[in-house]
Every structure is written in C-alpha cells, then in structure tokens.
Amino acid sequence: MPCRGAAAISVADGADPTQPPTEGHSFWRSLRQAVAGSQEDFTEGGLSRAIVLLAVPMVLEMVMESVFAICDVFFVSRLGSDAVATVGLTESLLTLVFSLAIGLSMGTTALVARRIGEKDPERAEIAGAQAILIGLLTGVTLGAVGALTGPAALSFLGASEEVIATGSGYARILLGGCGTVTLLFIINAIFRGAGDAAVAMRVLWLANLINLILDPCLIFGLGPFPELGVAGAAVATTIGRGTGVLYQFWILARGTSRIKIRASELRLDPEVMKKLLRVSTGGIFQVLVATCSWVALVRIIALFGSTAVAGYTIAIRVVIFSILPAWGMANAAATLVGQNLGAGKPDRAERSAWLTGLYNMVFLGGVAVIFVIFADAIIGLFSQDPEVLAVGVECLRIVSYGYLFYALGMVVVQAFNGAGDTTTPSLINLFCYWLFQIPLAYWLAVSSGLGPRGVFWAIAIAESMITVVGASIFRLGRWKSRQV
Numbered sequence: 001m002p003c004r005g006a007a008a009i010s011v012a013d014g015a016d017p018t019q020p021p022t023e024g025h026s027f028w029r030s031l032r033q034a035v036a037g038s039q040e041d042f043t044e045g046g047l048s049r050a051i052v053l054l055a056v057p058m059v060l061e062m063v064m065e066s067v068f069a070i071c072d073v074f075f076v077s078r079l080g081s082d083a084v085a086t087v088g089l090t091e092s093l094l095t096l097v098f099s100l101a102i103g104l105s106m107g108t109t110a111l112v113a114r115r116i117g118e119k120d121p122e123r124a125e126i127a128g129a130q131a132i133l134i135g136l137l138t139g140v141t142l143g144a145v146g147a148l149t150g151p152a153a154l155s156f157l158g159a160s161e162e163v164i165a166t167g168s169g170y171a172r173i174l175l176g177g178c179g180t181v182t183l184l185f186i187i188n189a190i191f192r193g194a195g196d197a198a199v200a201m202r203v204l205w206l207a208n209l210i211n212l213i214l215d216p217c218l219i220f221g222l223g224p225f226p227e228l229g230v231a232g233a234a235v236a237t238t239i240g241r242g243t244g245v246l247y248q249f250w251i252l253a254r255g256t257s258r259i260k261i262r263a264s265e266l267r268l269d270p271e272v273m274k275k276l277l278r279v280s281t282g283g284i285f286q287v288l289v290a291t292c293s294w295v296a297l298v299r300i301i302a303l304f305g306s307t308a309v310a311g312y313t314i315a316i317r318v319v320i321f322s323i324l325p326a327w328g329m330a331n332a333a334a335t336l337v338g339q340n341l342g343a344g345k346p347d348r349a350e351r352s353a354w355l356t357g358l359y360n361m362v363f364l365g366g367v368a369v370i371f372v373i374f375a376d377a378i379i380g381l382f383s384q385d386p387e388v389l390a391v392g393v394e395c396l397r398i399v400s401y402g403y404l405f406y407a408l409g410m411v412v413v414q415a416f417n418g419a420g421d422t423t424t425p426s427l428i429n430l431f432c433y434w435l436f437q438i439p440l441a442y443w444l445a446v447s448s449g450l451g452p453r454g455v456f457w458a459i460a461i462a463e464s465m466i467t468v469v470g471a472s473i474f475r476l477g478r479w480k481s482r483q484v
Contacts, residue, residue, distance in 0.1 A: 031056060037198035039258070042336055043117055043343035047352050051359065054335055057201035058192065058328035064208045073317045075215050076233055077382050081310040082160075083230045084383075086167025088313030089157045090150070090174055092298045095291035097142055097178040103284025103422075104134055104182070105189030106334075107276050110420040112193030112259070113335050114484050117342020121194075121258065123272075128190040128252075129265040130273045134280075135186040139179025146175025157299060160306060169231035177238035180245050187248040192335055194258040199251060207244025211236050279484055282422030286429055293433035297459070300445055301452050308452045311391025314382045318392075319399055322367040323406065329360045330410040334418030341419055346480035353415035353474070360407040368403035371396050391452055398456040402464045409467030412474045420484035428469050437462035 035057060042050045076083050108131040115124035146153075150171030154164050184207065188200040214225075214236035221227025228235060252261045301312050333356040340349035371378065379392035413425045437458050444454025 035060070035198060035201075037196065040195075042195055043340050043345060043348070047336075047348065047355055050336060051332055051352065051356055054195065054197050055329045055332035055356070055359070057197040058331045059325045060328070061188075061197075061201035061204045062324035062326075062328035064205045067208065067212070067321075071212055072215060072233055072237070073314060074382055075219050076230055077314070079166075079219070079230055081306055081383075081385060081388060082163050082166045084310040084313055084388075085160075085163050085306045086154070086170055086230055087233070088309050088316075089154055089163065089298065089302075090167060090171045092157060092295045093146075093150075093153050093171070094174060094178065094181070095294055096288070097146070097175070097181055098185075099287035099291040100138055100142070100284055101135075101182040101185035102287045103282075104131060104138070104280045105185045106283030106286075106417040106422055107131070107278075107280030107420075108186055108189040109193040109331075109334055110279050110338050110418055110422075110484050111272075111276055112190055113195075113338025113418060114342040114420065116194050116258070117339035119343075124194060125259055125261055125265065126269055126272050127276060128187075128259055129261050129267075130269055130276050131186045131190060132183070132261065133266060133268065134273075134276070135182045136179075139182040142182070143176050143179045146178055147172050150175050157295070157302065163306060167230060169228075170234045173231060173234035173238060177234075177241070180238060180241035183245045184241050184248070187245070187252070190252075190259055190261075191248075191257060192331055193338065195335060195339065196257045196259070197332070197335070199257045203244050203248050203251075206247055207240045209240075210243050211240030214239060275484060279420050279422055282426050283417060286417075286422055286426035289426065289429040289433055293429075293437055296438050297441055297455050300441055301455055303446070304452055307385065307387040308391050310383065310385075311379075311388040312395055312452060312455075314379060314388070315392040315395035315399070317382075318371070318378055318396055322364065322371070322403075323410075326360050326364050326407055327410055327414075329356055329363070330414035332356055333411045334414040337415045337418035338420070341480065341482075346477075349415075349419070349480070350477065353411060357408045357411040360411050361404050364403040364407035368400040371400040371403075375400075394453055395456045398453070399459055402460040405464035405467040409463065409470055412467065412470040415474065416470075416479055419479040419482045421479040421482045424473060424479065425470065428466055428473070432462050432466045432469065436465065 031052065033053060040050075040053060042054065073084060073087060076087050108128065111127040112124045115121070115127060151164055151168040153175075154167060154171055184203070188203055191197070191200040191203075215233055216222060217225040218228050218232030218236050219230070251257055252259065298309065298312070301308050333353045336352035336356070337349040340346070340352065375393045375396045376389075379389055379396060383389055383392065416422070416425050440461065441455045441458035444450045444458055445452065446454075448454060450457070
C-alpha cells in the first residue's frame with residue numbers, strides 16, 4: 001500500500017512512475033508533514049501532494065468530530081429513546097446556528113485563501129479579524145435567544161411532553177452556548193484558508209477530546225462529577241468547544257501560524273467587511289436552505305413517533321461519522337481553489353477540484369459497502385429496541401446508496417465556495433431541497449404510506465440530484481472569473 005500510494009502521487013504530478021519516488025515526495029513523508037503542519041506554497045508543485053498536505057489534517061479533524069457525534073449519542077442512548085429524541089430535535093435547531101457559522105466560514109475561507117494566493121498575508125489577517133468580529137456579535141445574540149426559547153422550540157418541532165420534560169435543560173444549555181460554535185467554525189476557517197490545516201485539526205481535536213472525557217462523567221455522575229443526565233451532554237459539549245476557542249485565540253496571538261491577529265486589528269474595516277458579508281450571505285443562505293430542509297424532514301419523521309425520531313437520529317449520526325471526514329477532503333478543495341485563483345491559475349484550481357472529488361468517491365464508496373452489509377450490527381451498537389433498530393437500519397442502508405454521488409457533490413459545492421461563488425450552490429440547494437426534497441419526502445412518507453422510509457428515499461434522491469446539477473454547472477467554468 002505505501003508503494004501504491006507513492007506511485008499514485010507521482011503519476012498524478014506528472015513524474016516518471018518508473019523512477020523511485022524521491023524522499024521529498026514520498027507518500028509517508030507527506031503524511032507526516034501533513035499532520036505536523038506545512039508552510040508550503042499550494043499554488044506550486046504537484047496537486048496530489050498539495051491535496052495530501054491539506055486533506056489529511058482536515059480529514060483527521062473531521063474524524064474526531066465524527067467520533068464525538070457517535071460517542072455523544074452512544075452515551076445518551078443509555079438514558080432511553082426520549083433522551084435520544086431530545087438530542088435529535090435540539091440539534092435540528094442547532095443546525096440553524098451551524099448554517100450561520102458555516103456560511104460565515106465559507107466567506108472567511110474564500111477571502112483568506114484568495115489573499116494568501118495573491119501573496120498578501122496582511123490583507124488576509126484583516127479579513128480574518130473582520131470575520132472574528134462578526135462571529136462574536138452573532139454568537140452572543142444567538143446564544144441569548146437560544147437560552148430563552150429552547151423548550152418552546154422543542155415543542156414547535158413536535159416533541160412530546162415527555163421529551164420536553166427530559167430535554168429542556170439540554171436545549172437551553174446547548175443553544176445558549178452556541179457562540180462557541182460560531183467562533184470555532186470561523187477561526188478554523190481562517191486557519192484553513194491560510195493553508196494551516198494542521199492547526200485547525202489540533203483545535204478541534206482538543207475541543208472534542210475534552211467533550212468525550214466529560215460526557216460520561218457529567219451524564220452519569222462518575223467520580224466527583226454531578227449526575228446531570230442528558231443535560232450533562234450539553235455542558236460537556238459547551239465546555240469542550242469553549243476550550244477550543246480559547247486555544248484558537250492563543251494561537252492567533254502567538255503568531256505561530258501563517259495568520260497572526262492582534263487585538264488592535266479587531267476593529268471595523270468597512271470595505272473588507274462588505275466583501276466578507278457579500279460572500280458570506282450567499283454561504284449562509286446556501287446552508288440555511290439545506291438545514292431548514294433537514295429540520296422539515298425531522299418534523300415529518302416526528303409524525304410517526306419518538307421511536308422513529310430516535311432511529312433516524314442514530315442512523316444520521318452514523319452517516320455523519322462518514323460524511324464529516326469526506327467534508328474534510330472537500331474543504332481541501334476549497335482552499336486549493338481559492339489560493340490558485342488568487343495566484344492567477346484557474347486551470348490548476350479546476351484540476352484540484354476534480355482530483356479531490358475522485359479521491360473522495362473512492363473513500364465514500366468503500367464506506368457505503370460496509371454500511372449496506374453491516375447496517376444491523378452498526379445500529380445495534382446504539383439501541384436494541386426492535387422498533388428503533390428497524391428504522392435506523394433502513395435509514396442507514398437507503399441513505400448509503402447515494403454515497404458516490406454525495407462524495408463528488410460535496411467537493412464541487414466546496415470548490416464553488418472556495419472561489420467565492422456562494423450564490424450558485426445556494427440556488428441549487430433552493431431547487432433541490434425546498435422545491436423537490438421536502439415535497440417528495442412528505443408525499444412518499446404520508447401520502448404514499450411509506451412512513452419514515454419515504455423520507456430516507458427522498459434524502460438519497462435529492463442529494464444525488466444536487467451532485468448531477470452542481471457538477472454540470474461547475475464544468476461551465478464561470479466561477480473562475482469570480483472576484484472577491
């Protein structure tokens with residue numbers, strides 16, 4: 001396998017595959033360098049090597065996030081289906097916060113990557129400072145609203161009285177601490193845009209490691225910790241994310257990464273703020289369309305009871321376990337596209353997207369095979385309730401059928417975003433999610449009598465459609481002339 005990987009890199013870079021790879025281009029050396037951090041110029045040299053140096057830490061970053069998503073629901077599932085339903089419904093609300101954070105991070109990555117590609121780190125730092133100001137304001141505002149309205153929001157989503165009684169504390173704490181989400185996403189987007197993928201990786205590993213340690217302690221009251229039940233999971237998550245944010249600020253202040261932001265730079269720059277908001281608005285709308293669609297799907301599934309919601313929640317957590325590392329690969333494409341456009345190399349930017357998409361399809365294709373074959377055993381790790389198990393297994397298998405499409409689609413979407421073209425994915429999402437997926441899910445689940453199964457098929461069909469439409473538009477190349 002090491003020889004095969006090294007050969008793949010050499011061939012893709014245009015080297016002579018009959019010659020042994022040099023030390024500087026060896027596969028394992030690239031892996032070690034990717035994890036340790038690299039100061040290389042990603043607008044020069046071999047594309048496969050650039051993808052490895054960026055994608056490996058981004059994938060590892062998302063792997064830890066995936067482990068957190070799985071372990072969190074693993075511990076909470078020990079408290080019963082109402083507790084799992086609480087997590088599923090609350091995180092459906094939190095996806096609205098994620099839409100803002102991810103949208104802002106798209107604009108941040110695009111601006112920072114473009115400035116780095118132009119060899120203008122000072123303007124990259126200014127863009128990062130403006131993004132942090134937006135994150136602070138957004139996080140404080142959303143946190144206050146979430147802490148006050150958490151239980152009411154659960155009721156709006158169709159939660160039963162038992163779920164509301166169980167999960168009110170969880171909802172208030174998790175939504176109240178959502179400011180840590182916005183800052184964590186935005187500052188890591190600064191690091192990724194600059195090419196410091198290893199720094200972003202270490203931040204998220206620290207945040208999620210703390211969360212994983214505190215989760216069982218605060219949920220079950222281990223040792224000196226209080227037994228907080230499902231609310232303990234929210235406390236652990238908020239502490240972990242908050243610690244990650246503090247670590248981010250420490251790195252930025254020290255200047256050990258490619259980006260250094262001083263306190264004096266955290267002041268309004270109207271011109272840069274306008275550019276950031278213009279690009280980010282499209283990103284926010286793009287993700288908001290998608291997340292509102294997921295909230296609507298949860299609302300449809302809730303029509304069939306808390307066991308259906310619990311089974312769906314477990315299956316989607318398993319899906320996230322595989323999708324997040326794949327998003328790490330897609331994030332690498334966003335950085336490469338942004339930096340190479342800044343360097344005046346649009347053709348290299350396009351090649352980086354297609355090559356990353358190919359690697360992602362290989363990865364998720366293998367995952368899909370595993371999920372389809374071993375769905376019963378995988379879902380069985382989280383629940384032995386026959387009804388919950390049946391829903392979860394069916395959801396995992398059906399959604400997995402579209403994995404090859406998802407793999408390419410997420411890379412294409414991130415390539416658009418890395419170019420600063422957040423409008424095109426927004427319009428694609430609007431059509432495929434709101435005008436197609438939601439009506440299809442309701443018709444299949446309710447009108448056609450398929451129940452939750454209808455929602456699962458709607459997910460697979462709509463996500464595949466997004467890939468076909470997105471890839472077709474990407475090939476036209478209009479995104480190459482996007483100015484940010």
